Structure formats: structure tokens, C-alpha cells
Amino acid sequence: MFRHQKELQFEVKVERPDPMLAKRVQEVLGGQFGEMTVMMQYLFQGFNCRGNEKYKDMLMDIGTEEIGHVEMLCALISQLLDGAAPEDQAEAAKDPQLAAIMGGVDPQHLLVSGLGGMPTNSNGVPWSGAYIVSSGNLLADMRSNLHAETQGRLQVARLYHMTTDEGVRATFRKMLARDRYHQYQWMAAVAELEEQNGVVVPASFPPEAEMEAQEHGLEFWNLSDGQESSEGLWATGSAPDGTGDFKYLENPEPLGNIPRPEIPATQVHHDLDRDYVNKK
Known part of the structure; x- marks a missing residue:
């Protein structure tokens, strides 16, 4: 009360x-x-x-x-x-x-x-x-x-x-x-x-549970002009939880695919490039 x-x-x-x-x-x-x-x-x-x-x-x-x-x-x-x-x-x-x-x-x-x-x-x-x-x-x-x-x-x-x-x-x-x-x-x-x-939230989902994505949990991706960000401990130090050392990626490349969504039904009334639709 x-x-x-x-x-x-x-x-x-x-x-x-x-x-x-x-x-x-x-x-x-x-x-x-x-x-x-x-x-x-x-x-x-x-x-x-x-x-x-x-x-x-x-x-x-x-x-x-x-x-x-x-x-x-x-x-x-x-x-x-x-x-x-x-x-x-x-x-x-x-x-x-x-x-x-x-x-x-x-x-x-x-x-x-x-x-x-x-x-x-x-x-x-x-x-x-x-x-x-x-x-x-x-x-x-x-x-x-x-x-x-x-x-x-x-x-x-x-x-x-x-x-x-x-x-x-x-x-x-x-x-x-x-x-x-x-x-x-x-x-x-x-x-x-x-x-x-531990320092990461949630502690109930540990790094090893990330499986093939573990290495990406230590990478710094340089995605803007300049490389000043490489000077910080977030790029050159070690993870606070002791799981590894950080890695600075100067010129990271995309690792995924190009999204190609399905063309929706005409009743949805999207403004579509008809040539693109025909190619699909």
C-alpha cells in the first residue's frame, strides 16, 4: 500500500x-x-x-x-x-x-x-x-x-x-x-x-547457442567512410565475457542473398513495373 x-x-x-x-x-x-x-x-x-x-x-x-x-x-x-x-x-x-x-x-x-x-x-x-x-x-x-x-x-x-x-x-x-x-x-x-x-543479456542464451553465427558476434564491420572506428577497444580488444577477441573488418562484403519477393495479386494495387513482372 x-x-x-x-x-x-x-x-x-x-x-x-x-x-x-x-x-x-x-x-x-x-x-x-x-x-x-x-x-x-x-x-x-x-x-x-x-x-x-x-x-x-x-x-x-x-x-x-x-x-x-x-x-x-x-x-x-x-x-x-x-x-x-x-x-x-x-x-x-x-x-x-x-x-x-x-x-x-x-x-x-x-x-x-x-x-x-x-x-x-x-x-x-x-x-x-x-x-x-x-x-x-x-x-x-x-x-x-x-x-x-x-x-x-x-x-x-x-x-x-x-x-x-x-x-x-x-x-x-x-x-x-x-x-x-x-x-x-x-x-x-x-x-x-x-x-x-555475465555481461550479455539474456544470460540464458549463451554465445555457443548461436552456432554458426558465433564468429559474427566478435566482428566490427566498417560501414561508413573513414577508419577512425578501428582505434577503439570495440574493434581491437577482447569480449568482456572472455569469448574471444574482436576483429576489425575494413572492407566487409555482404554474406546474404538478394531478396526477390513474390509479385502480389493485382487486387493489392501495387504500382508495378510490368516489364519486371513479365520477366518474373
Whole structure:
């Protein structure tokens, strides 16, 4: 069960309204890598975790914390929108400088949410459940979590430099610190799972099960102009799981056939080259 506590995890108190910033903050609330995404991602991974209570408990801990982060951002957006009433916009329009500032208000903050946060990104696109990853494979999911926290912290850091409001920055610093810890956490989980099961997902399908395709699992195919890619460990090193050494193919040749699909029935109404059809 979940239980709401009235106090926020960290204090949210802005120095002055800033509707334009409120619109930008929507990205780290309801964007692809926003707090709504990591909240739902960790919770669904936790709900669906089977057989290892340690990982399930961790996922539920962090997923629940992210619910609190969503609430913090909603509080932040609301404070940034204070004073952004429609009549204030009309008054501000009389002054070109003020009009430029108030013109940055997201209309939906006035029309839809009544000066509050919304489950949308900074362009007003609704949050989507398609953003979350919950595969049931712990290593795959933990790597996805690390990616999500990496992108999310990057966006908060960019927002940090878009304002001089010390109150807003104080909130962002708390979020940056937590996102830094969460990256540490997912790194630790990934390292532990890799040590247990190997570095390739899924571990239940080992390289030897690939049969005649095994050699291709170690090849780097040079398929763009230049050969700078040959200088990386991905082309000259060894596989992390010890299955062999990488091989750089400077001029790889195709190993497959030329596809020759059957001509469909005329009722499908393809625009076909009749000469080609007759040759077939």
C-alpha cells in the first residue's frame, strides 16, 4: 500500500514567479526522461520482480521516492506560475519587456491545469507509458534505469543554468544530488548482476547457442567512410565475457542473398513495373 505524507522530501520555495521556466520544467516532470517516467518504470519493475526480494525492495524504495519528486516538481511549477493570471497577461502586454516574459506562459497552464503542473513535456505533449521499460530481466532493466537517470540528470543540470533564482536552484541541487546517487545505485546493481550472470543479456542464451553465427558476434564491420572506428577497444580488444577477441573488418562484403519477393495479386494495387513482372 502507499501512504501520502504532507511534507515534501525537500523544501521547494522560489524567489519569484517565472512562467517561462515553469514551461521548461515540464520536461523533467512529464518528458521522456522526466520524473513521471522513472517513477512508473521503477514501480512497474518492482511490481513485476520475481524471485529476488533484495532487488524488488530497492525498486519499490526508489520508485516511491520518485512519486515524491513528481510532487516536488508540481509544487515548483505552481510557485513559478504564481501571478500568471489572464488579467496579468493582458496588463503585461502593455509593456514590451513584460510581454516577452509573460508570453512564454504555456497556455495550458492557464486553460487546463489552473496554474499547476501537468503530465506533459515542455511542448505540451502528454506523458506516455511507452516511455517506460519493464522487461522482467533484471540486468536489462537496471541498465535502462541507469540510462534514464543519466538523461534525467543531464536535463536538470541544463535547467539549473537557465535560471538565477536561488530557490529554484536549491531544489534542482537536491534533485541533482539524488539523481547522482541513483546513478551510483544502478551502476552497483548492474555490476552485481554482471558478476552473477555475465555481461550479455539474456544470460540464458549463451554465445555457443548461436552456432554458426558465433564468429559474427566478435566482428566490427566498417560501414561508413573513414577508419577512425578501428582505434577503439570495440574493434581491437577482447569480449568482456572472455569469448574471444574482436576483429576489425575494413572492407566487409555482404554474406546474404538478394531478396526477390513474390509479385502480389493485382487486387493489392501495387504500382508495378510490368516489364519486371513479365520477366518474373
